[in-house]
Amino acid sequence: MAEITKKTIICRGQTVDLTVPRVMGIINSTPDSFYAGSRLEVGLEVATAAVATAARMLDEGATFLDVGGYSTRPGATTISPTEEADRVLPVIEAILNSFPDALISVDTFRADVARQAVEQGAAMINDVSGGTLDADMFATVAGLGVPYVLMHLRGTPQTMQSLTHYTDLVPDVVAELTDQLTKLRSYGPVQVIIDPGFGFAKTADQNFLLLRELAAFAVFDAPILVGLSRKATIYKTLNTSAEFALNGTTVVNTVALLGGASILRVHDVREAVDAVILTQRLKKV
Template identity: 70%
Template sequence: MPKVTKKTLNCRGRLVDLTTPAVMGILNVTPDSFFAGSRLLVENSISTAAVDVAQRMIRDGATFLDIGGYSTRPGAAEVSPTEEADRVLPVIEAILTNFPDALISIDTFRASVAHQAVEAGAAIINDVAGGTLDPAMFETAAALGVPYILMHMRGTPQTMQSLAKYTNVTTEVIDELAVRVATLRSLGQKDIILDPGFGFAKTISQNFDLLNHLETFRLFDEPLLVGISRKATIWKTLAISANKALNGTTVLNTIALTKGASILRVHDVREAVEAIKLTQELTFF
């Protein structure tokens, strides 16, 4: 199994070992995320539903829980920073009340929401925009001292698919991430996790190209997160729906693991944990 040089993350004083890849479970506090099975917007009982899902994910082996209050599917509706914070903060607090050791990632591209979430107990910032949509994000992350997931995206969730124009998608994604990594390092950011951004300003064929060359990202010597769970790349290729894309997700997650992924961001934790356990038994990677 390929290994990265950086094998640990400091999550609020707790060292997380990524020698064995980890799983990040997705909890969407939104009414419009692309996979209906991940939505937690249940009238009058959002926090209760989140605690139930968190309990199942932790039991199934999730190391991280990723909580988002702004759907970033292509063409998603705009949500104000106040509404986004109002969605995620009670969920973070409810989960940590019930599971104090849970490691929560806040899925946001807004520095203000990230700051509030970390104050509420979140241990990681997961920025799908990679710092491009909020000029304060990099400085905020560095000042907070938590790991930062730097994802590649162009434009906004509303415009990104019109910007999927590359001569060589892998090379250009790496080049654009390298500039941002250098900026983060200059600000003192210690833990950076890279995410190629499958489905964000990429066509289906570009997503497969990225996956085919995923091992190239090891040149950064940073942990690599892969988030391809139930995405259109899978279900459109197979001519099915997102609800039926679990098997395809497991196939592509397994390929990602063999190419050096350190974290799998998924809707289905148990199946991802099983993929990790099985690939760890292989000796020819």
């Protein structure tokens, strides 16, 4: 199988070499994300909690912190762009006040929220919709000049689980990502990271197939982000819950790294960093 090409990206003037895979820690400023352990309950103390979480994740080896204010779990409740911004902007501000060099990714599919987050200091945009849910996203990304995670999704978080029919899964996902990437690049050069969209309009079997065939995404000649942390594909397969899915997450993260993943998006940073260190060691013998 072809090896996925890893790239160097520039975030807030910092050059990040992805030759060695990096870890992105998840910080959810939401009351309803699927894994309770990742939530910063919305309220007066959320900024304090965010700084504590960021401190721990950075100490454990995270390169990026992914801050989100809109739960994209299946069937998640819709909130307004204003409420989403009110959830993420204070968190970004608080983290950067304590850690000025932190590289924050904003997890949003809304162009205006992305713009405000970058103005607040976010270094990357992580768009679970791959530009399909906001017509202004691609122009906004090109104008801001920050790296952009282009993820595969069909439908919305409310409808995606009914849109899992593919003629041929991996070629179909590659083709749909290619269409969106072509549209994005029509606005100008953008630093792109590709995310196959595990769990988004995919069944458990389809997620495992994507993981097994991850090297197929080498066609994009771009870094690959994998986000499988504690997802239902893991815990339902193991007949457990998200709370007890850390070991399973480490297993699938290891498979992803061996398949060429450049960034692991995770709830548990230390364990993911360990997986990176050990898989890199394996490649040296």
